[in-house]
Structures are given as C-alpha cells and as structure tokens.
Amino acid sequence: MTERVEETAGPGGVPGPHTDPGATPAPAPEGGYPAARLRLLQDDAPTGPDRRAALARLTDDWLTALLAGAASASGVHGAALVAVGGYGRGELSPRSDLDLLLLHDGRADPGAVAALADRLWYPVWDLGLDLDHSVRTPAEARTAAREDLKVQLGLLDARHLAGDPELTAALRTAAYADWRESAPKRLPELHEMCQERAERQGELQYLLEPDLKESRGGLRDATALRAVAASWLADAPRGGLEAARTRLLDTRDALHLVTGRATDRLSLQEQPQVADALGLLDADTLLRQTYESARTISYAADVTWREVGRVLRARSVKPMLRGLLPGRGAAKGERSPLxxxxxxxxxxxxxxxxxxxxxxxxxxxxxxxxxxxxxxxxxxxxxxxxxxxxxxxxxxxxxxxxxxxxxxxxxxxHTVPVWESLEAEGVITQLLPDWERVRCRPQRNPVHTWTVDRHLVETAVRASALTRRVHRPDLLLIAALLHDIGKGWPGDHSVAGETIARDMATRLGFDARDVAVIATLVRHHLLLIETATRRDLDDPETVGAVADAVGSAGTLELLHALTEADALATGPAAWSAWRGGLVADLVKRVGAQLAGEAVPEGRPTDEPTAEQERLAIEAARTGGPVLALRTRDEAPVGEHATESGDGPEPVGVELLIAVPDQPGVLAAAAGVLALHRLTVRAADLGTVDPIGEGPVLLLSWRVAAEYGSLPQAVRLRADLVRALDGSLDIPARLAERERAYARRSRAVLAPPPRVTVAPGTSRTATVIEVRAQDAHGLLHRIGRALEEAGVSVRSAHISTLGSNAVDAFYVTDTKGAPLPADQSAALVRGVQSALE
Structure with missing residues (x-):
C-alpha cells in the first residue's frame, strides 16, 4: 500500500487558476521533464513569478501524463490528482517540494488504488524531488481537515491537475464551506499556531539569518492572512502585502538556486550571492528589502488578528451582554474621549x-x-x-x-506598536524625513537585537523609565530617538549623527541651547561606556578628556541616562551590573571635576582589595601563582559550580590571579583559560608590591564556562605553572583544538581585526586598542604578540560584547615610559599580524 501522510500548507492561501480539465497535455520536451526543468532553472530570462509559474506548468504537464499512464495501467478511472500548498497556487520555487493529493471515489479496489499511487509517487522520488503526498476519498480528506488545521489550510489551495475534475471541484467547494463554518473555532487555533511559531523562530525583520518561511512576518504568516480572508470574517490591509510576499518568494528562489538546497534560512555567508542573483547592490540591501517585506506582513497580521478578535468577541457573548467589550469596559459603539x-x-x-x-x-x-x-x-x-x-x-x-x-x-x-503603525503607513518619514535612511537598516553586529530604527525606538522606551533621574526628560527622549541616526550615512555614525541631530532638533523647534545639548549627546553617546570599560579611570587624562567633551553637569546627567538606555536597548550582552558600576564611577569622577571639586580617586593600583592583597602576599612569598575562583557574592566556587545569573549580567564568576611579575604572564594566563574553555567577558590587569620585594601582577577576570562545569582552581593553577615554565605548549594545544573546532563548525563571516593606537588618552603609557571577533585563544595571541614586542603591560581592560572583543592595553617600554611613534607602529603591526 502507498503510505498515507498529511499534506502541508505552503505559502499563500487563495487558490490559483485551475488547469483546464479538457486540455491535452503538452508533448514532453526534448529530454523529458528532468532536462526541461534543468533548462528552465538555468535560464536567466524568467525570474520571480514567471519562473515559478513556468515551473508549475511544466510540472503540471508531466504529472498529467503520469496519471494518464498510471490510470490506464491500474484500471482506476474514478480518481483525480490535486495540487495543494504553494504548488496548488501555481507557484514552485526551484527546490520546493510537491504537495499532492490523490483523490479517488472509493469504488476501486484498494490494491488498484495503491498501484496507481505507486506509479505516481515513484517517478517523483526517482528524480530526487521532495514529495508530500496523501491518498484519500473526498470524505476522508474532509475528515482529515477537521482533525488537522494544516490539512485544512492546504485544501484551501487545492488545484485540479488531472483525472476527474468533478472530484476536485466538489472537494474544493466542500473545503471552503467547511472552513467558513468552522472559522470561528479554528481561527484562534491558527492564531495560536502563528504565535508559537513566532516565539520559536523569532521576528524575520530583526534576524541576521532569518527563516523566510517560518519566522514572524514570513511566508507562513502570509498564508495565514490569506486563510483569514477566505473565512470572510476579516481581511488584511492590502497595501503592499502581495508585493512583500512576492519579494520573499523571489529571495527564496534565489537562495535555492545559490545553495542548490531546499532551504529557507538566509544565512550570512549566502547573503552576498543571493543579493547578486537578485541584482541587488549588496547583502545589506538584500536584508533591508527582506526586513521591509517582513514588516509589511507583520503589520498586516497585527491589524488582521486584532479585527478577528473583535469579530469573534462580538459573536461569542450572550445576546444580553453583546454590547460589552473586554479591556476598559466601554459599551460597544460608545466613544470615550482620550x-x-x-x-x-x-x-x-x-x-x-x-x-x-x-x-x-x-x-x-x-x-x-x-x-x-x-x-x-x-x-x-x-x-x-x-x-x-x-x-x-x-x-x-x-x-x-x-x-x-x-x-x-x-x-x-506602549510606544512601540503605535510607532510601528505610524511607520507602516508612512507617517514617520513624512514627519521626520531623515528617518528613511535608518528604516529597516540591518546591524550586522550580533550584540544588537534590533534594526537601527527599532533600536532607536527601544532606546526611547528604556529612557522613558529613567526620566525621573534627569532634569530635562524631553532632551533625554529626543536624544534617545536620534542617537544612532547617523548610521544611515557613511563614516563615523556619531560624527554624522551630530550634524543630523542638530538639524532635526532645530526642525522640531528646540532653541539653540537645547539643540546644542542634543547634538552633544548624540556625538558622545558611546563616550561613557567606552571610556569606563576600556580606559584606566585612575589616569587623570581619562577623566579630563570626558569632562572636556561633555562640558556641563547637566549634559553629563543626561549622557549617563542615555548610555544606560542605549545599552539596555542594544541587547543582554551590552549592559550588566559590572558595566553599570564602571560607568557610575566614571560619572562621579567627571562630575566632581566639572564642579571644580577634587576628583574622587578609585582604589589605586598599588592598593589592592583585601582579597587581592592576600593573594598578592602569598604569591610574593611563594614565588608562584596563586588563584581564587569566586562567584559574585564572594563564595568559593566548587568543582561542579556553574555560572550564576541575575538579569542581564553576562558573567557570574570572578577569577583572581596573583603572580610575581615576569614575562608572558598575560599570554600564559589567557591561554590556560582558553584550554579550559573559559570565555573571558571582562578582565583587568594591574601591578602591586605587597611586601616590598618586587612587583606582583594582579589579574582579575570575569569568566564563564562555554559548557559544562567550571574547572577547579587547583587545576588552573597547575596548568598556569606549566605554562610559565614552558612545559605546557599552549600554542600547539590551542592550534590542535582550533583545527578540531573548524572541522565541526561553519566558517563565520566577520570583519578583519583592527589594531590601533588611541592617541591622547594617557600621558604615562601608550594605549593599544584591539577590536576583533572573539575566538578561542584570542587574548593569548594578543598577549604573546605584546610579549614578543618587548613591552610592559601596565594595565589591561578586556571587554567582550557578544561575539566581539574590544580590548585596551596600557603599555610602556622597559623604562616605564610611553612608546615612541615608530615602536608603537611596529607593535600595532605585530599584534595585527598575530590575529590574521
């Protein structure tokens, strides 16, 4: 017997044109269906809808001929072959599966029907085509639809291919009647299915590697909207909806042709080729177009499901209560002033x-x-x-x-859905023309959760919770909305954004003084977080530079709130209690300088905490490394302890290392952590002399286990001792692991590392900044490059944001002085070379 499986609904919903049941199948092209199909897919002339329709017609003719031969051989005559799903609408992507239903009137012998099905399915499988198939009588098909919503949706796209057209016509009529009758009960089920899929797959308009079919705003949602329209209970806003669906289908077609696979996932490494196949400028243009299409579908879905809910609520209440609506309790039709x-x-x-x-x-x-x-x-x-x-x-x-x-x-x-409605209807760009450049603009940094425009709105949402902390909430909210507005322009987005924000604030009617404050906030919206996490706050130049840039205590107050709102709106990796504490410390120091008061000093590098002092003394006395692995509450971490989490804090474990100063400590310690699969989220390095017998390096790491449990401190110490005495070949071990990792993983497309000298940030040291894709052993390679250059690392400030490492190293020559220009340039080249 032929296996009976459920057909699945494809993208779309409203049935396409019927094949003329009286038409004679076209003669098979030279070389048969496989050759004709291949020629069509290799032909660059038909694109988009034309190619899909041509492929469907070609497949129709082939299957029609198959059924004719199979019916004759099996002796079954009361049967029809029906296309459903995307194929039912006459749309076939290059690697789409075939959704087919073999209908029969139930009068033929089951063995003959099975033989008929085999003669249809096996030629499809022999060509390597994916097939969703079922064999049913009309009554069985209706029963299956009542039991399975996906089957019912598939029948809404039923299209006759071959055989008895009356069987197909009767089933289609019954399927639509059943759908409209059951819609009040089945639409909530369909809505729940859409919501569950959205939670599972995410929102297409914000994903760097979206699923064109399953993500919210994708082709499945377009199918659901067509099904809602077929119920006659509600209809979606039609403006741009069909064009958006067509663009997603075109993108999927190009993805199939580029990859040669039946995939709906638009992965990063394939985006450039897909963009080229579609004739688009680049991958960003492709993503932006995809996001725009998804946003159109998502907005239409929001409006449609809201209308469905209103209709179903009105139908479900008892007659005496029909006028009552949930929510604010207003009577139906009653207007309440807002x-x-x-x-x-x-x-x-x-x-x-x-x-x-x-x-x-x-x-x-x-x-x-x-x-x-x-x-x-x-x-x-x-x-x-x-x-x-x-x-x-x-x-x-x-x-x-x-x-x-x-x-x-x-x-x-509540700002977000209202803003999205305004944007979908073109009001935002009408009010704020500069918004067009950031609308649907992708952010390829995986730390960012949102597109640029949604991130700006989310920042305003976060800032609204901080308005009680500032003297000018209006300036905070406007700066939050505009802080990344420069990302639509070439060059440094903060510099470009300052000019645009100045123009937009003037347009909004702010006076010259307020315009200047907004422009300053936009220009320096990254200043506090970058300085706090990448600079030595005990260096007077650090505080002075920030005070000069900010200019006033009022602006500093606003910038502090904007920094927090921006980081919270970026994503969970961008803000934590630790980063918040660093920023607050910097704000306190800068505030004091702006007020003309003595700048409060943090703990000097030669005055360790009690825990650090204990470790440093022990290291100085023993002459070897001393380690302590602790959670944030300072409780010792056991062998099987795991990372603890509270809110967005990305790391939960602090590793303290004290070791007598000697060459290669940073590289060795970083290498040992990498060997034990500990991810470094943040780190600081300093020097103390606890007993007057020589300097001791203090390294404070914030780490998390990549997977599994944390290692014991005693194991880390043993490996660090071996690394320092040369008996543990860390580079070889890391290279071996990297080769094994490369065999199991896909290549990550990332921009090349960038190593620079940060000018004017310190009078007593040269500051080397490293920005790179976080990877196994990255910090070890940097440490080795610094060691080989013969420089001393006075302090280091390590920060990992998502998959991006942003590190700063304060280095000096052997005499403790900043490096001359030629040595700085050579050091930059050496570190850059080590990372490439």
Missing part, C-alpha cells in the same frame, strides 16, 4: 467625529500620543485619514507638536 479630536472606540484609538485633520496638522501626533498613553492600538483608518488629509507641519514645529512627540516617546513599551 484627547482633543481622539476617542476610544471598540478597544482602539480613533478620530472623533468632529476631528478635522485637514485643519489640524498636529492631530496625528496627538492621536498617537493618546493611544500610547492609554495602551491602545491606533486605528489604521485614523492614521490613513490623517496621512491623506493633514497638511504638513510647519518648520520649525509648533510647541504642541513637539510636546506630543515627546509624550509618545515617554509612554514606555
């Missing part, structure tokens, strides 16, 4: 009957602010009416418009 010209109606913010957007250019911002403050969606028809009828705001904006924008940004998490 702001001038804005009311709540049926759970949405809509325009009042008396509203006149053609006379009130601020109305759209007022409606958006009112909706966000009330935690309500802003009705699509309200946005469209304002966008269509309202006059442009004067420049500079009137005070009310600026205040409504700030109110919208200050609404917290």
């Amino acid at each position: 702001a001038e010209g804005v009311v709540e109606l049926d759970g949405e913010a809509v325009l009042a009957r008396t509203a006149r957007p053609e006379r009130d250019p601020v109305l759209v911002l007022r409606a958006a602010a009112a909706a966000a403050q009330a935690g309500l969606p802003l009705a699509v028809h309200a946005i469209r009416r304002c966008a269509r009828a309202a006059a442009d705001l004067p420049v500079p904006w009137p005070a009310e418009a600026r205040e409504q924008l700030i109110t919208l940004l200050g609404a917290g998490a």
